[in-house]
Amino acid sequence: MLDWFRKAKPGGPPPESSGVSENPAAGEGGGFLARFRDRLAATRDRLAGRLEALLSRSRSIDDALLDELEEILITADIGVRTTGDLLSKIRLQAAKKELADPAALKAALKARLIEMLDRPAPDPPWEAKPVVFLVAGINGVGKTTTIAKLARRFQAGGLSVLLAAGDTFRAAAVEQLTVWAERLGADLVAQPTGADPSAVVFDALTAARARGADVVLIDTAGRLHTKVNLMDELKKIKRTAAKALPGAPHHTILVLDGNTGQNAVRQAQTFHEAVGVDSAVITKLDGTAKGGVVVSIAHELKIPIAFIGLGEALDDLQPFDPRAFAEAVLNP
Template identity: 50%
Template sequence: METVAGIVIGVIVVAALLWFFLFRDKGEGAGKLEAPTPEAKPSKKAEAPPAKAKPEPAKAAPAKAEPAAKPAAAKKAEAPVAKPAPAAEPEDEEEDEEEEEEEAAEPAAAAEPAVEAAPKKPAEPTKEAVEALRSGLDKTRGGFIARIAGLFRKKKEIDPELLNDLHEVLITADVGVKTSEKILENLRERMNNDGLSDEDAVWVALREEGRMILGKGQRDLRLPSSPSLILVVGVNGVGKTTTIGKLASRFKEQGKEVILAAGDTFRAAAVPQLEVWGRRVGCTVVKGKGKADPAAVVFDAVKKAQETGADIVIADTAGRLHTKSNLMEELKKVARSGEKALGRPVDEVLLVLDSTTGQNAIQQAAQFKDAIEVTGIALTKLDGTAKGGVILGIVDEHELPVHFIGVGERVEDLREFDAATFVQALFAKPDDETMAA
């Protein structure tokens, strides 16, 4: 009996000990779970990346925009996905535009892949083409080029001093500091390698440098499928509307049906000015009522072109609004609207620059490029300035193709740009008598 009682007491003692230890462990465990509340944050952070990694669909977009062989088109197709809706946009429009962009995303993916314009082949310029351009460049040749010729009259020997003087001429001819430096560096290298023995060799080298700079990235306009949309942008007075009229005339001559979109709704006289061109060239002008929304005008113009089977829509835009940021926001909106109507990115955004503004044109290009995807340049008023050297700075610094140059006010004075012809016309060794500085 005593043994049984001993066993029972033993079991009770063991059970009590077990119960005590189990109870103590649970208490400690609970403390451990509760205490690290701060540690719970890192664990939340650890969860965060999947949320950030959400842009999965964005990653998928380039895949949709597939044509791997056409990087530029793919890049353009990505843009609306990558670009967040600009915060400056009024709220009510923001939603609409997000919807617009989503809607636009579908056709963009399904649209015919844009036909990439082949880079221009460096053909030898014809004598006639060079002659025809030369008179348009008379002022620049009379200034900048005559001054280079003047250097050789003072000095026959090609030495570092002459190259320094040449450097100064380039800078004061609005070629731009960076581009002038680059040209000079190459000329110095040629001189050190005995490649600049005399004046003729310097002219040859200048033409080669010019051709290298201006020929880079040159390509024809990319006008893939009917209708194509060319958006024409630039500050006020540079020659946008005139260039549009001249361009429309050129396309009409090629048998294309053109529609002009009166997207400068800010300046009262802008619409009638475009209408004059429309009548002159024989093409429809789509306009809004009063101070219409330019984005809506461009949208309507593209839709009209789709309905009527027109080939090209050329859209005019304002050169000035109340502020520069207003202007840039408006242009972004116009571009988005054009994109929505087309179902693909705008085909060409042609920035018009006025060569008489010299260095300012280089800065303007930077500002427009910051705001929208400029695809090419039209450089106007080369006939009225000695600052034509600015074309080298624009192309070199901004790596944009020049499609057209304006050398007068007549329709035929808008010339298709060809780097080789331009360089030959500009850097031809001048006749000493006629080109004396």
């Protein structure tokens, strides 16, 4: 996953040159890592804070300690099933006396967490031109903002980006994407509110081919009259995209609001079953204690997490790095 943009254009300028950092853990100077940790503070407080308190008053690893640990993990929105899977291996290690003390338990927990999160997003077929990304998710999760952040990263990698305003449902949606397109200097294909989103997508892909764009990002509506309507619409968009450009959309990104905790897992399941999801972006992990939800998404639904959103600014989108994340939420 961390290679997405380097692979995009070998020899293109690395994303760092735009101030957008690639890997928070890779020895980039304390400033960046500090900011990354800082944004995840609420989740860290809930996880690391309570974990340290528990471990510091425990001398041995017993059932009572493991039960309390289970409760801590569930409260951090890791989810009942994922927590069960996380702890089953650790309970086994404890039973075999492999965990000598609380420090060993913490190390085992971190290792298991990283293992569960380590599910790299598949690389889009960069040989396609344009590479088409469909961005889905319910209203307000951060789709349009994430599209702008992604566009910025692609541009920093030397790729030209065209934005397709497929959310024709809300009046403000086209306007919002237009503002981003202007700010980014990206191409935009849009139609008035109420237009058929599939028609917008057809236009956009035709234009992208004609103009030689490298990447198309398709924004979509997150709320139609019913869930069935929404899923049907997304399916239709996919079919239309494939008609305009065989193989498109090449990669479907589901955007989820981290702040909604376990609800995000249910949403992800619905979208995944209906349209198929290649990777997820979990937004708003700044200022929520529910960051444990990323573990559920990756482990239970087996959806790779490509990026996490850590704020509203253009450079507040980070490639998801399991180790950096585990360290940021487990180390006080």
